[in-house]
């Protein structure tokens with residue numbers, strides 16, 4: 400019971416937001432690492448290669464599926480913060496169960512918007528922050544892509560925890576909108592425009608600080624950044640925050656089931 404209380408004490412809107420802030424660092428660093436390589440389009444092309452048992456998969460999809468299979472056996476998806484991109488037919492975890500704190504409503508398990516995250520990343524985001532070209536580093540590129548996708552997915556699905564804490568803080572505000580299945584009302588209740596503006600400005604600054612050229616003479620990167628800071632702020636404004644809010648709405652709609 401004591402440890403339960405401790406978990407409860409740490410589960411506040413501030414603690415949840417602290418996690419989102421730390422995850423910004425991860426996302427910016429992952430983008431910087433991916434930007435080391437050019438687009439390398441053959442990695443995403445379904446006709447470039449064919450692996451036995453993976454018909455119709457690109458090299459990238461093949462690596463993601465194989466990675467998820469391996470990580471599922473190692474217990475990655477037992478953590479309620481993790482979501483697979485190809486959750487169907489994943490093998491069971493082979494590691495002893497860890498007692499993750501169960502703060503979410505069980506309906507949380509049915510929410511996985513990784514398909515949207517995948518499409519957004521591959522077709523819209525990638526071309527915005529990597530150079531055109533092909534240097535043949537397809538497998539390394541795919542590893543960097545997985546890191547980006549997993550970091551984005553974790554952040555966006557963290558909306559489940561944000562929504563849970565908001566619901567617990569003000570159940571009477573949320574219940575009528577949940578019962579009425581009123582998405583717009585829920586969206587209004589969970590939106591804090593001032594916070595979003597701070598997030599936008601902070602991730603832009605992180606892209607400048609983390610992505611600057613560091614040298615001993617004159618530590619001024621002269622406006623040259625490894626990933627364009629305005630692209631990072633756009634990523635957050637157009638995709639990361641709206642999708643995090645979508646997850647919150649989806650979660651709240653099921654919160655009284």
Ligand SMILES: O=C(O)C(=O)C[C@]1(C(=O)O)C=C[C@@H](O)C=C1
Nearest residue numbers: 561590591592594595598640643
């Ligand atoms: O911090 C919150 O309250 C959140 O819900 C997270 C978040 C975000 O995605 O960063 C989303 C919605 C709010 O309008 C503000 C920020």
